[in-house]
Amino acid sequence: QLSSTFYDGTCPNALSTIRTAIRTAVSKERRMAASLIRLHFHDCFVQGCDASILLDDSSTIESEKSALPNVNSVRGFEVIDKAKSEVEKVCPGVVSCADIVAIAARDASFAVGGPSWTVKLGRRDSTTASKSLANTDLPLFTDDLNTLISRFTNKGLTARDMVTLSGAHTIGQAQCFTFRGRIYNNASDIDAGFARTRQRGCPSLSTTANNQKLAALDLVTPNSFDNNYFKNLIQKKGLLQSDQVLFSGGSTDSIVSEYSKNPTTFKSDFAAAMIKMGDIAPLTGSAGIIRSICSAAN
Ligand code: HEM
Numbered sequence: 001q002l003s004s005t006f007y008d009g010t011c012p013n014a015l016s017t018i019r020t021a022i023r024t025a026v027s028k029e030r031r032m033a034a035s036l037i038r039l040h041f042h043d044c045f046v047q048g049c050d051a052s053i054l055l056d057d058s059s060t061i062e063s064e065k066s067a068l069p070n071v072n073s074v075r076g077f078e079v080i081d082k083a084k085s086e087v088e089k090v091c092p093g094v095v096s097c098a099d100i101v102a103i104a105a106r107d108a109s110f111a112v113g114g115p116s117w118t119v120k121l122g123r124r125d126s127t128t129a130s131k132s133l134a135n136t137d138l139p140l141f142t143d144d145l146n147t148l149i150s151r152f153t154n155k156g157l158t159a160r161d162m163v164t165l166s167g168a169h170t171i172g173q174a175q176c177f178t179f180r181g182r183i184y185n186n187a188s189d190i191d192a193g194f195a196r197t198r199q200r201g202c203p204s205l206s207t208t209a210n211n212q213k214l215a216a217l218d219l220v221t222p223n224s225f226d227n228n229y230f231k232n233l234i235q236k237k238g239l240l241q242s243d244q245v246l247f248s249g250g251s252t253d254s255i256v257s258e259y260s261k262n263p264t265t266f267k268s269d270f271a272a273a274m275i276k277m278g279d280i281a282p283l284t285g286s287a288g289i290i291r292s293i294c295s296a297a298n
């Protein structure tokens with residue numbers, strides 16, 4: 001149902017307008033590329049790719065922004081709002097927020113050295129959001145391998161897609177509370193030197209200030225989209241528990257090894273998996289709406 005030419009007749013400048021907005025944002029702050037890719041993921045896994053994650057609290061909506069995997073963590077809303085307002089200037093009421101999020105993720109990947117791909121378009125925006133589904137359907141940093149796999153197969157994605165898409169952790173940052181347990185655990189699945197290094201930036205004492213201290217998900221090339229994430233896992237230098245479980249003697253070890261040796265395969269698989277993720281339960285035809293402001297259901 002979705003089609004890459006969806007706006008060719010109704011808003012031929014949509015893609016270039018969005019690209020300019022994303023390039024500007026990423027050149028101001030490189031981490032924004034990571035945040036925008038994650039935003040698309042956290043949208044698609046909850047009610048499908050319908051921009052539900054962008055809705056604020058209202059009398060009828062309990063925002064997904066306050067769900068545990070999102071609160072004080074998901075970023076990029078202002079960038080999407082800015083891209084939307086630029087697009088509204090050239091073609092009011094035509095381009096959905098859900099499509100803007102999907103395009104932003106693609107443009108963000110390309111801006112930091114990742115793959116590009118042809119984004120399928122024609123998603124419409126939801127009038128509802130689900131904080132409870134955001135709490136139940138998004139993966140947690142404490143998930144074991146089988147849990148991660150089933151969260152993705154529940155959305156029509158394979159175990160391999162899960163490993164591929166986890167490679168997005170080649171860029172971006174995580175807060176201390178998400179990896180503290182792992183770096184102070186003295187477990188055999190973490191490199192001892194890496195654990196010590198990360199301990200220096202993430203004190204064991206849980207205070208608000210300590211919990212928010214940031215570390216790169218990829219210690220080698222935190223700002224570029226490459227296959228170092230997979231090389232790190234082989235060296236037991238995954239930051240999150242949910243990263244390291246992808247290479248810990250289980251069924252996905254061979255995929256991690258493959259990507260660690262073959263950056264080209266990783267990038268082309270990543271592009272294909274992002275397209276597949278972007279296909280999760282879109283609203284099309286007369287379902288849903290085109291919001292005029294992404295944070296409210298008109
Ligand atoms: C496999 C299960 C996954 C888990 C458990 C997980 C968990 C996390 C956690 C805990 C953080 C740090 C958040 C914070 O500290 O505020 C994070 C960051 C991030 N995640 Fe994931 N994630 C997963 C999969 C994915 C996927 C599939 C993508 C995209 C395709 C993705 C993209 C990112 C990016 C880019 C960041 C950095 C964001 C930034 O710097 O703003 N993650 N993830």
Ligand SMILES: [Ca+2]
Pocket residue numbers: 042043044045046047048049050051052053
């Ligand atoms: Ca959604």
Ligand SMILES: [Ca+2]
Pocket residue numbers: 170171218220221222223224225226227228229
């Ligand atoms: Ca990297």
